[in-house]
Amino acid sequence: MNYEISKKNIIIDAKDFDLEQTLDCGQAFRWEKVGNNVFEGIAKGRFLRISSKDGKIIFHNTSLQDFEQIWIEYFDLDTDYCAIKQKLCADKTLSVACDYAGGIRILRQDAWETVCSFIISQNNNIPRIKGIIARLCENFGQKIDGGYAFPTAQALCDKSIEDLAPLRAGFRAKYIIDTAQKFADNQIVCDEILSSELELARNILMKIKGVGPKVADCALLFGFYKLDAFPKDVWIKRVMEKYYPDGLPEFAVEYGGIAQQYLFHYERMVGKDEK
């Protein structure tokens, strides 16, 4: 990973990395756009301000240690997205979709945080999901420099539905508590899921109340880095009927999750363009 250090900032090439596409695409819910090409958020218990300018990405006020130990992994900077895109773009539709959304990177987020977040995401919209998660962190997360960390499973496992009332999470509150208990007492072991193949990993996660196929696949893609996980929401179901009635082309399956992201945003952009 090539970088340069300028004052307290770390700067990299923004090749295959669009901040807005990556941070505002519904894979993570704790990033806020605070200006043109400037985002702030908290991940892995750290606050970060990150911006882009003139083909560069700038990690503000970041130590080399945090960059190397946290952010390279989180933003998946050692993965060659150019090569993956080349593979996927052999398909015509994917090639067009890639032109719209080719700057998306799949973040390597915390597994527990991701499962919990996508349970909250079910039957819900992004602004409200962000609100519930923000209140979850403020109420139960550790105070850190710049905000609140995502609460641990241990911090939530002994809570009642009434305790979670301030979140206004609705019927999802009971699922959050059930999930926290399963993570806290090792009924769910992240390492087992990480080392399992997609189908098995899915079945493990779906033992959690509130985790169906869609939530499981989102968690596996965004929290367990299973790039072949292919979450099917209503948008993607439409895309599949329209372009791939017989399924994704075989060569795209191993990177199905990345393809899903390109197609998802392509379809939504086209919808907006038509208006």
Add this chain to the structure above:
DNA sequence: GCCCAGGGAATCG
């Protein structure tokens, strides 16, 4: 199989 849960955003009339 069908309806509902709990809520706010988006869209419609």
Add this chain to the structure above:
DNA sequence: CGATTCCATGGG
């Protein structure tokens, strides 16, 4: 403006 629709999952 108010009314309606949307959304993923589990339980009755």
